Amino acid sequence: MQTKGWLERRMDRLVQRRLGRDIMQRFEALDLDDNEYGYDPFGCSKESLSYAAVIAGWLYRSYFRCEVHGCENVPARGRCLLVANHSGQLPFDALMTVMAIFLEPAQPRVVRSTLERFIPRVPFASYLLSRWGQIVGTPDNCLRLLEDEELVLVFPEGARGIAKPFSRRYQLTRFGRGFMRLALQTGAPVVPMAIIGAEEQAPAINAWPIARLLGAPSFPVVPYPPFFPVIPLPAKYRMYFGEPLTFTGDASDDNAVADNVAAVKQRIQSMIERGLEERRYVFW
Amino acid sequence: MSSGNGSAVEPAARLARSRVVITRANGHMARLVAERLGRLQQYHVVGIGAGRLPDPSAAMEYHQLDSPVDPVGAILRHRDVEAVIDLGAPEAPDRLGDDSRVHDALDTARLLDACVTHSVRKVIVLSSASVYGPRPENTQFLREDAPLRASPAYAWMRDTIDIDAAASSFMQTTTDIAVTILRPVHILGRLRSAASNYLRRPIIPTLLGFDPMMQVIHEQDVAEVIACALSRDTRGIYNVTGPGQIPLSVIIRELGRRRMPIPHLLAGPLWRLAVGRAGKADRSRAGDSMLEADFVRFVCMVDGSRARAELGFQPRFGLRESIRAVD
Numbered sequence: 001m002q003t004k005g006w007l008e009r010r011m012d013r014l015v016q017r018r019l020g021r022d023i024m025q026r027f028e029a030l031d032l033d034d035n036e037y038g039y040d041p042f043g044c045s046k047e048s049l050s051y052a053a054v055i056a057g058w059l060y061r062s063y064f065r066c067e068v069h070g071c072e073n074v075p076a077r078g079r080c081l082l083v084a085n086h087s088g089q090l091p092f093d094a095l096m097t098v099m100a101i102f103l104e105p106a107q108p109r110v111v112r113s114t115l116e117r118f119i120p121r122v123p124f125a126s127y128l129l130s131r132w133g134q135i136v137g138t139p140d141n142c143l144r145l146l147e148d149e150e151l152v153l154v155f156p157e158g159a160r161g162i163a164k165p166f167s168r169r170y171q172l173t174r175f176g177r178g179f180m181r182l183a184l185q186t187g188a189p190v191v192p193m194a195i196i197g198a199e200e201q202a203p204a205i206n207a208w209p210i211a212r213l214l215g216a217p218s219f220p221v222v223p224y225p226p227f228f229p230v231i232p233l234p235a236k237y238r239m240y241f242g243e244p245l246t247f248t249g250d251a252s253d254d255n256a257v258a259d260n261v262a263a264v265k266q267r268i269q270s271m272i273e274r275g276l277e278e279r280r281y282v283f284w
Numbered sequence: 285m286s287s288g289n290g291s292a293v294e295p296a297a298r299l300a301r302s303r304v305v306i307t308r309a310n311g312h313m314a315r316l317v318a319e320r321l322g323r324l325q326q327y328h329v330v331g332i333g334a335g336r337l338p339d340p341s342a343a344m345e346y347h348q349l350d351s352p353v354d355p356v357g358a359i360l361r362h363r364d365v366e367a368v369i370d371l372g373a374p375e376a377p378d379r380l381g382d383d384s385r386v387h388d389a390l391d392t393a394r395l396l397d398a399c400v401t402h403s404v405r406k407v408i409v410l411s412s413a414s415v416y417g418p419r420p421e422n423t424q425f426l427r428e429d430a431p432l433r434a435s436p437a438y439a440w441m442r443d444t445i446d447i448d449a450a451a452s453s454f455m456q457t458t459t460d461i462a463v464t465i466l467r468p469v470h471i472l473g474r475l476r477s478a479a480s481n482y483l484r485r486p487i488i489p490t491l492l493g494f495d496p497m498m499q500v501i502h503e504q505d506v507a508e509v510i511a512c513a514l515s516r517d518t519r520g521i522y523n524v525t526g527p528g529q530i531p532l533s534v535i536i537r538e539l540g541r542r543r544m545p546i547p548h549l550l551a552g553p554l555w556r557l558a559v560g561r562a563g564k565a566d567r568s569r570a571g572d573s574m575l576e577a578d579f580v581r582f583v584c585m586v587d588g589s590r591a592r593a594e595l596g597f598q599p600r601f602g603l604r605e606s607i608r609a610v611d
Contacts, residue, residue, distance in 0.1 A: 035528050036603065042424055043497045043531060120420035120582055123493025123548065127531070130497070136583075138423035 012047075018054050026108045027053075031077070033148065040133075042141070044110060048131035053102070060099040063234050064092070064197065065284075068104050070241040076107040079146040079188040080244070082153040083179055085172055085268055086161035088198035089220045089229040096237050097153055097193070098133075112145050113153040139178055146186040154179040156261070163218035165206045169199040170272050172265055177254075180261045184251035189244035192264055194271035196240070200282050201232035235282055240271050301328040302366035304514065305359065307395060309333040309346055311375045312475040313410070313503065318344040320507040321514070327366075332359060356395050360402035367406035367514055368399055372447045375476045393450040399461060406462045408513050410506070411448040413467045413523055414441065414478070418496070418582035425587035428467075428521040435577050440478055452521070464513045466506075468524040469586060470579075473503025473609040482574040483610045488536050489555060492545040494581045495533045501526030502601035502609050512595040522595060525588030527603045532580055538607045551575060 004012070016024055027046050034040045038047055060066050074080065082101075086093060098111040114137030120126045135141045142152050155161060156175040164173055183190050204220035211219035222229050245264065249256045304321060306314050309331025321327045322343040329344040331337070337346045347359060360368075370392055392409065399407055416426045417434035432449075436442045448465065455463040470479035479500065482488065501524065509524050536543045546554055555575055574580055591597050601609070 035530070037530055037534050039497070039530055039534070041497075041529055043529075117421040123491075126420075126493065126581075127495040131531075135424065136421070138421070140423040140425070140427075144425065 015050055015054055019050060019057065023053060023057065026102065030108055030110060032110060042133070042135050043130035044133035045131050049133065052132050056095055056099050060096055060103065064096055064237040066096055066100060066237040066239060068100050068239045071100065071104045073241040073243050074101060074105060074191055075189065075244065076105065077149065079149045079186055080151045081146070081179055081183050081188045081190045082111065082151060082193055083190055083264055083268065084153065084155055084193035084195055085272060086155035086157045087164070087169070087195070088232065089162060089202040089204050090232055091162065092201060092232055093195045093198040094153065097239065100239055101151065109151050111151055111153045114142065116159065139182065142182050143185065146182060146188045159217050163206070163220065166199070166203040170276060172269055175261050175265050177257050177261050180247065180257045181251045183247050184249055184257070189246050190264060191244050192242040192267045192271060194240045194268055194275050195237065196272065196275040196279060197235045197237040200235035202229035204229055236284055238275055238279060240275050242267060242271055301326055303328050303330055303363055305330045305332060305365050305368045306344070306371060307332055307369070308371040309344060310335045310337050311371065313371050313375055313506070315339065316503055316507040317369065317510050320511050324511065330359065332356065357398045357401065360398055360404065365402065365404050367408065368395065368404050369510060370395055370407070370409045372410040372444060392447045396450065396454045400458060404461060408464045408466065408510060409447065409451040410510065411451065411465050411467045412444045413469045413586045414579065414584065415445055415448045415467065416584055416586065418578045418584035420582050422583050424583060425585055427587050428523055428590060438577055441577060462517065462519040464519055465521045466509060466513060466524050467521065467586065468506050468509065469499035469501050469526060471503050471506055472500045472606050475503050478574050480610050483535065483539060486541060488541050488543045489575055490532065490543045490545050491548040491551055491581050494548065495531050496581065496583045497529045497585060498532050498535065499525050499529045499585050500535070500606050501599060502606040505599045505601055508600060509591065509595060509597045512597045516595055518594050522591040523586035523588045524591050524597065525586060526599045526606055527601060529585055530603060535607050538604065539610060548581060
């Protein structure tokens with residue numbers, strides 16, 4: 001490869017100094033299937049991750065002040081499906097989960113979260129998210145990663161969950177069934193996860209006339225400038241990882257799949273309720 | 285029909301070898317395939333093409349076909365042909381009216397019909413993985429059964445899609461002939477493939493905010509996989525991947541070239557303006573479509589594990605060597 005320019009070398013040093021030795025060691029401990037140029041088959045690179053970790057680490061520690069419970073439930077290696085509730089208009093819950101699994105356990109892992117299929121159309125997000133290990137959420141991509149013994153984060157509520165108005169906070173919307181088919185096909189354990197605090201980062205109502213006009217699934221409006229959720233409020237994040245659940249059965253049996261999905265949803269809902277009971281203040 | 289003989293093989297030895305017919309034999313890809321098959325010492329390569337053979341030293345017997353009266357049939361009838369290799373359209377035409385476009389008139393469908401009539405045993409068609417089309421919703425690695433969604437708006441793509449479609453439907457209707465369709469990823473090397481033309485520019489236009497992962501393969505590895513397909517008794521569609529996948533920006537950096545990111549909304553008009561100014565003799569028409577047809581915007585990658593397992597193909601060139609082959 002061509003040697004890096006002066007500016008890039010300087011940036012690298014700056015990033016390394018900002019992150020500190022601990023985190024740089026975590027990057028070295030990351031198990032990534034990368035080639036001689038440092039890219040894995042899905043375009044993830046440790047170097048890009050380290051750049052992102054500067055800002056994401058600050059958000060994790062200082063802005064959302066994340067609190068993690070039960071991260072020993074996430075297996076240190078081997079295939080695993082992480083299933084969580086999705087909320088808060090902006091996908092910071094995914095980012096904070098990625099950081100939690102990178103910073104908290106003894107063995108850091110790359111979390112592969114699934115992206116909506118319009119993301120590759122968005123300039124910069126299209127390639128930056130893939131450099132950070134995120135994947136377009138096709139069943140084939142998830143299957144491939146699970147068979148490569150990776151950790152995949154799924155939000156079965158998808159856009160329904162993240163776009164729901166503040167009045168329905170912490171109420172799970174309909175769960176998709178794709179994740180359960182994946183779990184049955186690959187035998188990957190399902191780790192249920194509850195994220196508390198993301199709902200309060202953007203208390204929004206859905207201005208549905210505008211949404212309908214734009215043809216978008218929702219148009220969130222928040223009661224403070226700039227009235228559209230761009231910058232999240234600094235709510236405190238609390239993340240709970242539940243004990244892994246293993247499912248066996250036929251992935252093409254829709255009734256069994258639906259029952260298993262309901263069980264996981266129930267599990268996450270009860271974890272959310274417990275988390276809400278333990279929480280005394282929203283912002284600290 | 286004129287017959288030029290560029291082969292140094294003895295007539296007696298020629299009889300013992302099985303005959304293999306290559307189309308588009310005046311192109312660079314055909315030359316590589318002929319060299320590769322020549323090394324195996326068991327094939328006698330007969331090339332047919334529309335223009336003159338640029339390099340008479342190529343290891344094949346060459347027939348220049350200018351007549352429209354079933355010339356392929358004439359060659360297949362008089363000789364006992366073991367296999368026909370249709371090189372499709374890996375090489376993009378330099379400019380409109382180029383001789384290499386004559387292949388479309390003598391198109392793949394007619395070639396395949398002639399193969400039935402003259403009981404050829406095996407047909408190999410070189411298509412391209414580009415026929416799947418770069419799409420935002422593409423899964424990272426497309427398998428052979430994925431739908432073909434490439435845009436037919438560009439001549440080079442249209443040719444490839446037509447050839448692939450003709451070969452696929454032929455494969456479904458015939459049982460006597462073992463049809464193998466190869467869909468290699470972007471071919472890099474001295475040949476004028478769309479990707480190579482694109483990467484040979486001194487300043488490479490890219491799209492601002494897009495840097496998709498890409499798969500590349502060395503041109504000699506494509507000749508290698510054709511040799512694999514010829515020697516194995518297989519049929520079907522095979523994606524052919526090279527040594528791995530890498531972002532476009534890293535390919536450009538490896539080549540030591542500069543890139544010029546253009547906002548994608550302006551890319552089409554700006555680019556056509558620039559190409560228009562460059563004049564009609566510009567040799568990168570297909571290279572332009574790399575930019576215009578979104579190949580440098582969305583992912584269009586394939587899963588080549590089937591070719592590895594069933595054809596026994598392993599790329600011999602690494603990523604670095606494959607990329608450097610462009611120069």
